[in-house]
Amino acid sequence: MVSPPTPNPKTGVQKQVWITDIAAVTSLGSNFEELWQGLLSARTGIKPFSRFSTDSYGSDVAACITGLSPHDGQSMIHGLLDLLFTERVSVPSDALLITATTKAGIDNLERLRRGTGGDPQDILPFGIRDNVSRRLGLKGKGFNISAACASSTIAVAQAAALISQGREKVVVVCCLDLITEFVFSGFSSLKILSPHPCRPFDRERNGLSLGEGAVLLVLMDKDEACRNRRAHLGTVLGWGIANDAGHIISPARDGRGLEQAIRQAIEKAGLQEDQISAINAHGTGTTYNDLMELRAFRKVFGKKNIPVYSVKGSIGHTMGAAGGIEVALGIKTLLEQTAPPTVGFVRPEKGAEGLVSPYPVAISGDYLLTTNSGFGGINAAIILEKGGGM
């Protein structure tokens, strides 16, 4: 007879949540190792591109994936999945699938409205869900989480919540978004696109750079992972989600929503603030986002200088995929005990002194905080614990 899991009275967590598999494709490479090596070399995938005319927009640079184009009238999102699935991942057929994307196959909508084709059935995220389910041989269908640029952070948090409560044994989280004229024109109209590759936490930053990418994460109940001899890349230890309740586009200046999410995540992880050894920040490079984050970090961590980095100067802001990609990179950061450089960062914004570096930084510790924030006033934070190895 199996006893029901006993919740940790401090955290409410009943089961440990391991991350066992990672696959990723970004502008820095077609697999996760290329992405990591590119980051450590301080490379950037942000450059001029020709997918559509940028003559009317405030920027002509973005971190596009080479060779990605529509084929057979389908959304490019399926081409992105082709690239993602060059890395073989096996999961049990009863695994739950959670996808995370903000605009899914919105390129189909562009073509439909221009009268140049496009599949109306393939605009919404359900085409992605069906595609991934088919590739992985999953029996169930799953669902998509949409929460702007925190979509995949929340998808990972919900996956972890379901496993930790014993509701699911395996959850596949697939996060992805494309650079399309739809999103590029929109960010341009809001005047938050940087004309040059973005410069997170730099005093002279002037906006974000868009990127595209996809990541697949497999989250497993520890017992299930051990039974199946899966790798222990890292543990999702805590999570928190909070809304600013201030404005739907601008972040709260005082960082209160992000602070609430971080405090929740630390409490659920059962940690003290001083146990966090590095922070993957959202770090978009917009004036207000970066200031808001620095304020929230200082409120939670006080004067302690914990290494903070942003990968958006390298791979751009991958929107709904950002949180998932950054969870994967957080896992690697802990395994390698090295925080990647913040590309584009030269002169620190007030408050970033001693926190952010343009060079790789050696870290020492087992716990990392990763955060994302987005439109709708949403903030999400995840605490990762170092795993046993890749």
Place this chain on the structure above:
Amino acid sequence: MNALITGIGWVTVKDMGCGRDHNSFAMEAGQLPEILRKSIFDTPYQRFRKMDRYSRLGLAAVAFALKDAGLDEWTEKRNIGIIACSVYGCLGTDIDYFDTVIPEGGLSASPSLFSYTLPNCFLGEAAVSFGLTGASFVINEKPLSGLVSIRMALEAIVCGESGKMLCGICDLGCPPQLGGIDNEVPGALFFMIEEASKKNLRPYGRIGMMNGGDTIQFDGIQIESLEMLAQECLRNYVTVHGLQLSVHS
């Protein structure tokens, strides 16, 4: 694991309002009523004019659910979360936005429309309007049952993330410009779920998960859809208060 349903709010083809003001509920195909600022707020609300149809729909149903639970008035922000399920989300607004991009090669792209091209933006509007600082996100699912929003809300309560959660559905159906997609029944329906209820407010009943989360029960009845849940809530309330019952089933 269980909690109390303390408020219901909706906008459907048939009507809109708070659960306690009605004795029947049904979701039907057809044209949704126009949602005016006065339908939701007693006083002028500048932001309402800017909102897209999808946000107005969701905000109205959330506002009614909060009012029904006696939680619409506030002075300090509260840790109340919102989880909404949708099929089409803000697809109609996406079309309206991209139609401003096409004519002048992007020069006339509308920032105000772009601001509403994410399905979770109405949750932000609700958070701003009612000071809700809990988790807020949209789940895209097809077919639309909305039960996953109940499951996640209950998980959030049992994990101690929030003592109060709003959950439900919000959908305008397929935009007419994309006639190729099959139609869903439009409308929004939200439930206020609380760990504990106010002493002066009798809840509709108790909701919980059984069989490891596979089954949702309301006062011992297995729930198959949110429409059924709303009907059962009203049936309970009406029975206790001795009112005339007229629930569509």
